[in-house]
Amino acid sequence: MLDLKFIRANTELVRQAIINKNEKADLGAILALDDKRRKLQFDFDTLKATQNQVSQQIALKKKNKEDAGELIEQMGSVSEQLKAMSTELAEVEKELEAALLWLPNVPHPEVPIGRDESFNRFVREWGSKPDYDFIPKEHPEVAAQNNLLDMQRGAKITGSGFPVYTGLGANLERALINFMLTFHQQKHGYEEVAVPFIVNRKTMTGTGQLPKLENDMYRIDEEDFFLIPTAEVPITNLYSDEILPLGKLPVKLVGYTPCFRREAGSYGKDTKGLQRVHQFNKVEMVRFVHPDESYAVLEEMVGNAEAILQALGLHYRVVELCTADLSFASARTYDIEVWAPGAGRYLEVSSVSNFEDFQARRAGIRFRDTDGKVRFVHTLNGSGLATPRTMIALLETYQQADGSIAIPEALKPWLNIVV
């Protein structure tokens, strides 16, 4: 959410952001509602001030055993007026709030402006595409040869896009999660949290998934709960509606959760194996930092995610998303794409974003600055990493001529069976 004062002062900037992000928020309506709200607020406050004054007079008269009947009678109509006004004010505020929730964050000035992913900016790459003296297979085939995956039975018990990992596949999956969680704790100083996988509507709104993405999520109607699409949601909201003392910052958390995505509207796209699934595992890094530090921290977090791929010996590249690819809440995002030799393409395994104070304002996450003033923190998060495409890259990169797969050294301590 953006600050109304900011919107008033930077209307053009906000208007441009909506266009560049391909959003359709109604800025004009917001400004009109804001105007209306302020007028109502003023009228209400003025009348309420009168009521408060007279109420004191009544109290005084009663104390002195004088007759206050006349004043009380006067206030009867004022009281009714106030009730009507507050109702109207509440309605306008509600409308305004609802409209405001559809307003996207403003991209950082350096973000490339573009209408689709072809405008994304290449940042750097690590390693190189490996050579094979055989034709590398795609991961479903490698998985089949080693009995790692059972997509058919997953589809049977739930539906398509719900993978079942079997044997070494399940071991590998668990090893990846353990490896990543431990790595971020020991090498990067994150504190681990284990959080609920189901959250309520307020939480889902706080990080910006709602109202826009309601149809992309699995929901539980009875309680109005949602299955989380990413650990970002529960972890970032951990400190919602709180004012953090100075010493609490920076907050540096890492957590594992499964992620649930309906992926509405993407049927038929990237359907092969683990490329696009409805449930997957992810280790997520979340940081709450002082506004002055957030862009330095953004770079650092990209490095944290890269370190995982480097430890696994997987070739990747880093790209910066252009305005059209930038998510609703993000001000600046880097994607990390790992190379999949069998598929012959790069796959997104991590997205690292700085939301500045956009989520903090929605969720009410603030801190007390050195000057005693209360400010919104800046929130950031990044996958470190999502497992399915990491697994794809792993299987395709480490496949051997005989069809078996090698295990990178970094993962071996986390596998409980001898390969």
Added chain:
RNA sequence: GGAGAUGUGUCCGAGCUGGUUGAAGGAGCACGAUUGGAAAUCGUGUAAACGUUUAAUAAGCGUUUCUAGGGUUCGAACCCCUACAUCUCCGCCA
């Protein structure tokens, strides 16, 4: 699911026979004094949001906020109703 208790500021904790109570007291924190330095002690200060005013995100003024939402009343932290959360006991179940 059944019975009961509770829900106040950063935290603990009064107030709950309705009228200067944004809210006693304490802790914490900040600043100052004391000290060679520190502890202890003493003093001072210590909410946020919105509106208005303003060059000002300074001071001022107004309004709101005692879990949330309704109600009663001229007026509610205090009375009534509902929801939610926490705790205790019982039942049920991994």
